[in-house]
Amino acid sequence: MKRASTMEVKRQNRNNVYRIIYQKGKISKQEIANKLNLSLPTVAQNLTELFEKGLIYENGSFDSTGGRKAKGISCNMDAKTAIGLDITRNHISGVLVNLLGEVLYSIRTRLHFEDNRKYYEELRSLVDRIIEEGRADPYTILGIGISMPGIIGADHKTITYAPVVETTTLFEDLKGYLPYPYAIINDAKAGGFAELWHSPHAENMVYLSLSNSVGGAVLMNNELYYGDQRLSGEIGHMTLEIDGKPCYCGKKGCMDPYCNAQVLSRRTGGDLKKFFELLDKGDKDCRQEWETYLKYLSVAINNLRNCLDCEVILGGYVGSYMDSHIDELRQMVIKRSTFTTDGKFVQSCAFKFESSAVGAGLYYIDEYIKCI
């Protein structure tokens, strides 16, 4: 038992050394020792192990006030990569991300989801394209995170509810098609995780994914909070109107039919960009639709704040247009709020590009960094 715990301390030290280099970008051996309260020989031993794994490299030197210049040490962010896929009803997006979460390559293609061999072959060839056109070293790829709308079990295999992309057997069906380990992740939770990854200031947040359906993610203490039944963040099915509009889930008055992106884009033939262009030009119908939309959204945001008291981040298709409309929304939230607020806890997403695909890839990156 004693031996196991010594091993664990060693692993934790190595992980801490790696993380401090990762966070600092460039750091000296002495500074690592100071910050982690470790002896120089211990730091040196860990650095040797990390060098041997190709995870770090010597990166120039620091100016010193006398004596030898200290060598800089940085992480080799491309030492490991992961692929993220985002499956929606009519499209697949794919990205290649590195250890920093940078997108090295991305692709989006129109492909209607079908639970058949042809679809899975297309998926496989998309993965091949990502590897080839993204110039990924196949040995660096940790795995493929697959984002899709649905309730996904803790094993990242079991799908218990998926009315948008109709499959509960995706994991089994993909067996034999993909060249790497793969895991299934809820799309909004993946999007929220990508947002958290790229917003180092925030520890707690609710992420609202305002796409063709409304999803969400609750992130507490820098981790996804799943809930007892993996149902946390299903914000689209919070009741906003008793016996209101029908929702695709079969119930009435859920947030989804009031706040999904199609509520807006159906005014402009399915073109959300055009909706916001017309809105900005002062189109009366778009303005009226927008005000109704914001009314329901502000109710949901007020409820979320009363429940969780943290930042509420607006992502998804609508979230990516929110920057120039955030003040209007904040004013509506302030009016509704019981507790004093300047509304700043409501924010548009910082990470606007393929967040679900990126978050799905980050699942493998996060698991890897935890185990270094």
Ligand SMILES: [Zn+2]
């Ligand atoms: Zn519903």
